[in-house]
Each structure stands twice: as C-alpha cells, then as structure tokens.
Amino acid sequence: MIASNRARSGLDLPLSPLRFLARAAEVHPDKVAVVDGERILTYRAFAALASEFANALKARHIGPGDRIAFLTTNSLELLVAHYAVPLIGAVLVAINTRLSPAEVGYICDHSGAAILVSEADLLSRLLAETRLETVREIVVSPDASGQTVALDGAITMADFLTTGRSEDLPWEIDDEERVISINYTSGTTGRPKGVMYTHRGAYLAALGVVLHHGLTYETRYLWSLPMFHCNGWCKPWALAAVAATQYCLRAVRGPVMWDLIDKQGINCMAGAPTVVDTLVSASEAHGLAGPLTIICGGAPPSPAMIAKVAAIGGRISHIYGLTETYGPFAVGEAKPEWQALPIEEQATLLARQGVAMVTGDTIRVVRAFPDKSGSLVDVARDGTEIGEVVMRGNLVMKGYYQDDEATEIAFAGGWFRSGDLGVMQPDGYIKIMDRAKDVIISGGENISTIEIEHALSAHPDVVDVAVIGVPDEKWGERPIAILVVADIDVTDLGSRDAKSSELIDHLKRRIAGFKVPDRFEFTDALPKTATGKVRKNELRALHGDRKAAL
C-alpha cells in the first residue's frame, strides 16, 4: 500500500494567483493588461508596477500577514494591489467606498491596517470625521483623471513608489493556506465581519470563473462591478490567468459604459441587477454589435431583466454566492436544450441560483434540524420544501478575522451556513427564496419576498421593488410592497389607489392570493447598499417591523 502523505509531494508549488500575473507578464508582456482612463498598462508594466509597489511596502517593513487597506474606486492602483500586497505575503483589505467614515474607520482599526491607500476626495471626508488607530501611513492614489491631489499628512502614490528598492520578488508563496485578503461583510445587521480568503481559494475561485464564463485572451472586461466587492468576485486574478484586458470604470453610468462597449469592444462585464438595469435602461442602449456576457450576482436578476438583456443580444450569466464564498459559488448554468424554450421560460430557468461551480465543490439545501447522528438532512428535491443553503469546499472562506465565535457559528455542522433560504428543484438546481431574515411567515406559510418582487418586476411600469414583512395580529406577518413606478404622482391618493388595484390584478394572475401584499407604498428610490442590495432592514424600520432590531 502506498502511504498517504499530507506533506507536499515532489516538486509541488503552493497554489497562488500570483502565478497568473507572473505567467501573463512572461508569455504576453506586450498585451494590454489594464486601461484606466488615459493610463494604459501592458502585462510587463503591470507586473513591474506590482513589484515596485511591493518593494515600497517592504521598505516600510511590511511583511507576511500585515494588512494593507485600500479605499478606492475601480482603479489601476487597486488592481495592482491585488498582486503587490500578496507578493510580500501581506493581506489586502479593499473597503467599500460608499461606507460612512465611521464604518471605514472600524474596518481599518479591526483589520489593524498598517497603511491606507485612498483617493483625495474620499480621504478628506474620512479624515475629517474619524481617527485611524493603526494606520501608520496614508497614500493618496490618483483619481479618475490620473491626477493625484496632494494632501497634508499623506504621501502621493508616485512618491510612495520611489521609496523601495528594485528587488526581484518571487511570484510565489510559502503556504497556499496563507491569507491573501480580508473582505468585510456589508454588515446590514451588526458590525461588519472580516472574511479571510486564502491564496489557494483565490486561485481555485479564479479558475472557476475562467471556466464558467469562458474568459479567454480575447476577453475585454469592463469593471462595472466594484473591485472592493469580494475582490471583484476574484476577477482581478481570473483575468490575468488568461491574459485578458481589464477596463477600469470609476462610476457606473450608462453613457460611459456604452461608449466603452461600442468603441473598445467590451465583451464581458459584471454587477448586481442594478448595474444591468443602468445599462439596459440607458438612453444610449442599443442592439450589440458583438457578444456581451454580463455576469450578474449579488441579487437574483428577474426573468424580465434576463429577457431585456437577451433582447439587445447580450447574455446574462447568473452567479450566486456570498462574501464568505469568494463571491460566486454557484452558477445558473445554461443547458443548450433550453434554447428551444420560449424566452420567458428560459429566463425563469436562468434566474435560478443553479449549481456549484466546478471548483466550488458541494452546495446543498438542508432542513433546520439535523438527523439523530447530527448530520444535515437535505430537503426534498421538489422545488417546494424550503431549507437553508449550505456549502463547503475550497471556495468557502478560511474564517472570520479575529472572530472565532462567529466562524464557529457560520461553520456549524461542518458546512458554511449561508443564511439564505432556498429550494432544490427536481433538476438539481437551487433557487433562493429569500434571506432567512427577510422571509415572511404568514399563517404558518413561508412567503418568499423574492417571488413577489419578481412577479411585480414583470409589470411594465415597475422600475424597482422591495417586499418586506410587517407584523400582523391575525397572520403573524403580512407582505407589503415598496415600489418605484413610472408615470405616477406619488402625492396623489387616487393615482396611488388606481395603481395598487392594477398591481393586485397583475399579481393575482401570477402568484397565490395569500402572497399578494396587503399594501403598496410608492417612493422615488429604494435605499440600497453599495453592492445594489436593497436595505430591507431600513424599510422594515420605517414600517415598524419587529425584525428591524435584528
């Protein structure tokens, strides 16, 4: 018998996405790697800049395990940081630019960031309102124009870069389980938690992204997804694995996106449904000249949105995951035979969260209570029984940074507990019904807010919608809908009543009567997180829901 051996065998190298940039710079040095406005970097220059930045960090005695925080828009600098920081074994903490100064301050302090890189306008606001406990040096990164505004008490990126030696650093890591980045959860309920990604996980997540979205050397990727969101779903790494070209986008606006699609031949982009909506609803929107894959996640795209994208000649690749799963864990993998179905049916199938990515191992929907031996029990594969979505494998985080208790809770039963409620459909595809904290329990029945939202979205006048549960003496809870609707005078009661009746009629043709909301509220805009998720806790607070305190 051959002995089992946990030691590394032969000449194995630890898995790390650092290898992707090393290879691209070696094999395709003259290929354009990054375009950020007027600034264009080849792979040779990209790798050289990463080395330069890493050396500047090293000159400050930043080393393995130290945290470097970034608070920047989708910039060249943040892409470079995805390689420069791990190049010396340090840990990247990319922070959501839309957080409040207090929240950013908490993340810097909690992660113990030694250095903070940010842009002048973001920094001015941050430093006016908060004091950072651990940050020793602040670096000002160029803004969208490529210019850097000097700031008191901070060094410009250009000056920072001149301070290192020009040492050749090895593009490899000593241990693939080393942490490469910490991504803080959006923290809609309580303090944000720091999700630790490893080099191994990032490597495998990136290869999964390449495989499932068909990324190649010919991919021209538009950064409509924030890079600070789960490290841009690991795409700064995935795109280098195939030596693709990445186009930075500082703000998600229709005109600039369409300009880049038309002039640069963008053929891949990503984002939450709100990003997709900005694209297809722009006045510039038109039929596409070439292929365009939109990787959509963060919230399920409605069938109506999938159909809209198909109508301009694009394709939605729907992914599902959480910060804790390196972003995408599952994919709504399309089957060729679906192409024979009517577009609405196709869209309904594609809107499902789907199946685990090939590098993502196992995803299940399980009952609330384990069996006698303590093992989790799968729900029936009937598309009806609701359970919690759980995952395991290499695309599940290492744990929460300095929060063993939360890690233990999240990994209860040996699986990562997503907190999402879903069903397992007969074909093995998962469909998320709701967040555990959003689901409405009415008269003992689970009501999926997502189901009602999708049904309302199918109405031509509905621009945006959120459904929440409100306390009800008889039923426990009842759904209400908060809507953004075109052509309505929200100050006029008659207009609101007429629209409500119309929507009730619309819904009754689509969902069970008990799921039809009791009330329709109209507004100009829904409160959303930086990643396009509706802040339902805010809506619940506004409407006096018992769950608001969660």
Place this chain on the structure above:
Amino acid sequence: MIASNRARSGLDLPLSPLRFLARAAEVHPDKVAVVDGERILTYRAFAALASEFANALKARHIGPGDRIAFLTTNSLELLVAHYAVPLIGAVLVAINTRLSPAEVGYICDHSGAAILVSEADLLSRLLAETRLETVREIVVSPDASGQTVALDGAITMADFLTTGRSEDLPWEIDDEERVISINYTSGTTGRPKGVMYTHRGAYLAALGVVLHHGLTYETRYLWSLPMFHCNGWCKPWALAAVAATQYCLRAVRGPVMWDLIDKQGINCMAGAPTVVDTLVSASEAHGLAGPLTIICGGAPPSPAMIAKVAAIGGRISHIYGLTETYGPFAVGEAKPEWQALPIEEQATLLARQGVAMVTGDTIRVVRAFPDKSGSLVDVARDGTEIGEVVMRGNLVMKGYYQDDEATEIAFAGGWFRSGDLGVMQPDGYIKIMDRAKDVIISGGENISTIEIEHALSAHPDVVDVAVIGVPDEKWGERPIAILVVADIDVTDLGSRDAKSSELIDHLKRRIAGFKVPDRFEFTDALPKTATGKVRKNELRALHGDRKAAL
C-alpha cells in the same frame, strides 16, 4: 500577523478529479458522456458504472493504495476505471497494449497489481507467455464490438460487476497527495519506471487542459490518443470537468476517424504526429465542415504537418511534456498577431514547445553546471545556447514508484530534469532541440537531430524520417538519416543515390552544411514505440552506434 498554517483551512476539500464526474452526473445526468461503438453512456450511467465497478473492487478487499492494472484498447471500461479505481482510493496502472508480454508482466509485477483487466486477444497472448506474480484475479473486458469472449481462469467484466454491493461511495478523497495512478515510462533505455500521479496533480493538469484547449460542454472528443499514455494526457478527467462527450477509438485508422468527424461532429482529438499524419494522409481526408482542434504532442509536429492541418481547416494545438509531467506541461500558445504571418512562419512558431501551462508553473532551460551556490543557471535567452529543460510545480510527478534512487536523480537540484535539450528563444518560448541521448556532438558542435528531421520533412517526397548520430573518427559523431520516401526503389542503388543528392541539395538550402547527414538510408518503415516515437536506440544498434548500449 496572521499565522501561516499548513493544516487545511475552514471547509477545504482535497482536490481530486473525482469531483468532476460527480458534478457532471449531478448537473448533466442525461448528457452523453461516452460512446464506444454501439455502447452509449450518459453521465448518470457513467457515474453509476464507476460506482458499480468500485463496489466490485471493494468486495474483493481492494482498498486505498492497492494497484489495479488495465491492459485494454481505448474502451469505455478504461475510461470508467479512471474514476472507479480512485473512488476507493486505489491506484490505476494503465499499460501500453503494444508492449511485449514480458514487459507487461514486468509492469504488473513491479506495481504489485492485485487485479488485471484486459481484452481476450491481449490476454491470450499475455498468459501464454508470462506468469503474473501478484495478480489475484483477471477480468476480461469487452472488445470493440462490445462482446466479451470467455477465457479460462478469468471472469468477464459483466460477471465481475455483479459481485459488489450497491453502496454509495463518496466522490472525494481524504488526501489530495494520494496517488491516483502509476504510468510506466516507455523504457527505451532500461526497465520502465513507474511514474506516480496524485489526485491534486491530476485535478490541476485537467483544469489546465480545459483552459488551454478551450474544452467545453460542446466538445466532442475523439480518442485517437491511447488512454494508457499518461492517462490520456489527463483528458478522461478534463472532459468530465466540462461534461463533454468522449468517443472511444480502438485503432487509429483514417476511414473510422473521418467517419466520426463527418457524422458525429468531432471537434477535438489528440495524438502524436503519426496520428495526425494518419488523419491528413487518409484517402478520405477533406476540408472540414466545422472546427477541429488537434492536440499534438509526444514528438514535435513538423511545420509541414501544421500547415497541412491548417489546409483542411483544422488547428494544431501543440503541447509538450513527459510521462513525468502528467503528459502536457507546456503549450505552443498561439498569439493572435501571428495570424498575419505567412503560414510557414506561423507553423514554425507553433511547432515550438512553448510556455508552461497556467497550472504547470515554471519551465526553464538550464546550463549543465549550477552556480557556486548550487542553483541552476538559465541559458541565454537567445535561441542558440542549448541546455536541459527542467520543470517544477504541481504538474510534476510525485516520484517513481518504489525507486527512490531514480526519483532523486530526476529531481536533482530541486527541479525535474527532463533529459530534453532545448533553447530559450527571445520571446520566452522553449524549443526542444533533442533528447539528451539523441543529440549529436560533432566537432564540438551540438547538432539537433530534430532540426535536420524537420528540414527533411519539408521535402515533398519524404514520408517519415529519423536522424541519428554514428561514431566518426575525425568528428566524434556524424549524423545519418534513415528515411521512408515515396516513389523510390530501395533496392536500386542508382535510385537511392539520385534521391540522396536531391536531399542534400534540399538540405543545403535550409541548414548549415556541417549538419547535413553524411549518409541517407532508405527503408519501408521506421521502428516506433506505441506512442509514435521513433526507437532511435534500435536504429543506433543497427548502425553500430556507441550509444546503443545505453
């Protein structure tokens, strides 16, 4: 600082290609996985058969680390074995069907195989001539027609399969460094050595194959490459990762290959140059209706062959590697800008061994002597200085089975020593000049036999060619060429002399004068290994070369 931690983190799962089939059977149960003549298996059936076979092995107390030998043509059974054997942690030993009974016997004995699976005709010949020391049970596998001939002292595969329980076995492994297969080297110089592949290596090699050859769900792959050759370059695993369809091919013949291309829409196949030659030289050869990628390796395809394939509308994807590197380690990665070059120039660029695959880590060409610190020194990146090709990373074997001494020699200096001599071209692409044991040293100059062979292949009458070195009193060695040439009477001295003169003229326009062979020998066929490599040691023995004793 975050502690480095070699233990598995969080909910990581060991990497194993077993996951690929588990996923394909779950997500695409009704997709056709394998076609072997009249026998067609969906992914559901493929996985079920693998389970059934694994259970039958388990019923015989076969367990982790035990070796199972296969001596079969490219069959459904051998594909199933790539999953069934590792499913219980056992080790697959797939043996070259063209080896002599004594050689097969040696491999069975050396690997300590407990069970041997083979086809009736191969078994009859084997058992008549050799006695197997460790094999406890012999299983007869169906032949190309799907029929199984009963054989004394052996059990048929059908009967074997009925003997297991129908237990659900977990599609995962406890340790990714566990050995999944042992592949014996061709052993042209001495006893074959058993190259150990791990689950981790096989997983990463398979993903590399998917990425570099663009395998997808739509791939219809023809098994023109023997599956016993480096586990079919890891493609039994790679194809399941994307749920592609595999077509078995029991013998490489032009008519059947063209029939499958035309009727089944084969769009990918692989093999040594001799396989490609069989395809393009077949009387059935014609322009292709759809795309066809031919993954070519084992020996470098000549630029003439690459051009021939392009002429029918196909594309050669040239790979380079050894049994010790899971088959493919490097790829002659094409760059879009090359498409503007004349076809001959493109072909010359593509005929190079190229660059490491993305999961293959580092490949170098190094000098014979390390520096003072003992580190290997790279040759100049000038396309001229010849050195040894060395590799490391996850696509290098774990070691030779029960041969620590040979392993140590192969890993000298911390790199795998390929024994191949090559140059590093200015663009970072490697070009193999020769096997270390084949290169000719003449008057202190290295002469590449491959370079002369390619120059001769460009002559329209040359069908096949091998160049070897023979002892020479003045120069040490001199090249001679052994050729298969069309339209020549090999028994006629005048005809031979005329052809020799013509070839000398042809060569003088292409290579340096001192590289032109001193002698041209004509023959009907060159002696070849089962994988299409010329047996140069045989040729050297025939021509009295000093290296024949090696």
